[in-house]
Amino acid sequence: MEKELKDIRAYHLKVIEDKLIELITHKNRILAAQSEEIGEFKKSFDEFKPLTQVIQKTTRECLQEFQSKLDEADRQAIQQFHQQQDQLEYHANRLNQQQSQMQMIQELFEQQTKQRFQIAEMQKAKERMLNELQQTKEELEQKKFLKQQLMNNFKLSQQQQIQLQQELKDTEHQKRYWNNLLQEAKGNIRVYCRIRPNSQEDMLLLNGECTLVLRVPERFLKSTNCQKESSFNFEHIFNQEADQQEIYNELSDLVQNVVDGHNVCIFAYGQTGSGKTYTMQGDDYNKGVIPRAVEQIFQERQGMLELGWQTSIRVGFQEIYNEQSRDLITNQKCDEVKLLDVKDIFEVAEHFNTAKKNRQVAETLSNEVSSRSHFIFQLNLQGHLGDKQINSTLNLIDLAGSERANVAKTEGDRFTETKAINKSLSALGDVFNALYTKQQHVPFRNSKLTFSLYKYMEGSSKTLMMVNISSRSEDFQQTLASLRFAEKVKSCQIKK
Ligand code: ADP
Ligand code: MG
Numbered sequence: 001m002e003k004e005l006k007d008i009r010a011y012h013l014k015v016i017e018d019k020l021i022e023l024i025t026h027k028n029r030i031l032a033a034q035s036e037e038i039g040e041f042k043k044s045f046d047e048f049k050p051l052t053q054v055i056q057k058t059t060r061e062c063l064q065e066f067q068s069k070l071d072e073a074d075r076q077a078i079q080q081f082h083q084q085q086d087q088l089e090y091h092a093n094r095l096n097q098q099q100s101q102m103q104m105i106q107e108l109f110e111q112q113t114k115q116r117f118q119i120a121e122m123q124k125a126k127e128r129m130l131n132e133l134q135q136t137k138e139e140l141e142q143k144k145f146l147k148q149q150l151m152n153n154f155k156l157s158q159q160q161q162i163q164l165q166q167e168l169k170d171t172e173h174q175k176r177y178w179n180n181l182l183q184e185a186k187g188n189i190r191v192y193c194r195i196r197p198n199s200q201e202d203m204l205l206l207n208g209e210c211t212l213v214l215r216v217p218e219r220f221l222k223s224t225n226c227q228k229e230s231s232f233n234f235e236h237i238f239n240q241e242a243d244q245q246e247i248y249n250e251l252s253d254l255v256q257n258v259v260d261g262h263n264v265c266i267f268a269y270g271q272t273g274s275g276k277t278y279t280m281q282g283d284d285y286n287k288g289v290i291p292r293a294v295e296q297i298f299q300e301r302q303g304m305l306e307l308g309w310q311t312s313i314r315v316g317f318q319e320i321y322n323e324q325s326r327d328l329i330t331n332q333k334c335d336e337v338k339l340l341d342v343k344d345i346f347e348v349a350e351h352f353n354t355a356k357k358n359r360q361v362a363e364t365l366s367n368e369v370s371s372r373s374h375f376i377f378q379l380n381l382q383g384h385l386g387d388k389q390i391n392s393t394l395n396l397i398d399l400a401g402s403e404r405a406n407v408a409k410t411e412g413d414r415f416t417e418t419k420a421i422n423k424s425l426s427a428l429g430d431v432f433n434a435l436y437t438k439q440q441h442v443p444f445r446n447s448k449l450t451f452s453l454y455k456y457m458e459g460s461s462k463t464l465m466m467v468n469i470s471s472r473s474e475d476f477q478q479t480l481a482s483l484r485f486a487e488k489v490k491s492c493q494i495k496k
Helices: 002-186 244-249 252-259 276-280 289-306 345-365 412-436 448-457 473-495
Strands: 189-195 204-207 211-215 229-233 236-238 264-270 310-321 324-327 340-342 374-385 388-398 462-469
Touching (some): 229 473, 276 289, 289 374, 310 345, 310 412, 412 448
Parallel strands (some): 189 462, 264 462
Antiparallel strands (some): 310 324, 374 388
């Protein structure tokens, strides 16, 4: 066995050794072939070496040329790049500009849209207006037609108006005629009595509108030689409650006489404080006879103007103190006051204020001139229409206080004043008496007062004596004196 194994191993070793030899031989063959190839390659390399150098050189030159071209291209590219950048900037600017233009255009467009909307609205409004215009045109046509109709009617009514105007003139004429007749019936002189308010005493009692009973207070019974009660009758007696309107209602027909062409005198008589000035002038809230008469005459004048009268109104303000006459507008002594033209009642009021101021100035110089002087307001109305003419004067007189009965008890300035007042008031009574009993001689020259008023008291003139009395028992004697004076005046018309 062991020999077998030795043989096997020796066999395998022989095989491996053969294989190794075979491999080494093969390797050597390959190496020999390789070195042969290398030798050939080296040989061909050496052959190609100069060519390679030429190629190398050419390649380098080409590379250089290529490099310079590349640089040139680079430079141009950079230049182009800058140019393009500039252009880009330029375009960017343009773009911005265009953008803002676009914005403007956008705004314009919006505005235009709004305007278009407005135009559309206006168009609608225009259409509406055109419609309205059309309507108005149609209405105008209708109105033209109506106007034509009215014109025709107007022509007719104009004729009627002329007829009516004629009738109105006739009525006016009749009104004057009846008013005058009424005055004549009432007498050319009337006596009214007004009792001053604010008295609880029963010295005066009214019996109807025309009769007044005076009860003599106990303490005066012995000193006066009259009965316990005496009654007086006048055309009208106003009690304490009567207001200014009530008074005026009863004398406005007299003022109407002025417009009818008659002279009128309205006197306020009575002791100081009995309400003469209140009756004549009143206050701001209770206008008296003067402002109401002025208003009435201006109103009547308007009616005259409408009937075609040409008219003028003049006023004057006079004061008679101590037998001297003074114009209260010029504030100068005068024989006759200067009458001033007036357009309306406001001008009269202005002159009245001047007169009042001038009277007040005099008052500060001498005490209470107003109660010791006579105040005369004159309003003259002139007018003509065709052959008709009027020239009449309204005299409203606020007389001096009638209380100065006893001259013997006064002295100095008071004596002169009292004498002057007594003289003028009794002259007034005498003139009434002479006038209304148709005496030949009228003693109007006896006092400045009667001298100033005479021409307005004679003829067809109308006179009203408003006697203001107090019902306080302490004023009994003055009230009695006033009532007696009033009675005397009233008796003139009975004697007629
Ligand atoms: P006279 O002018 O007679 O001296 P007044 O008119 O000045 O008297 O009146 C004296 C005062 O009595 C005034 O304050 C006046 O306002 C007032 N008075 C007179 N009468 C009335 C009346 N009827 N109603 C209201 N107040 C009157
Ligand atoms: Mg007075």
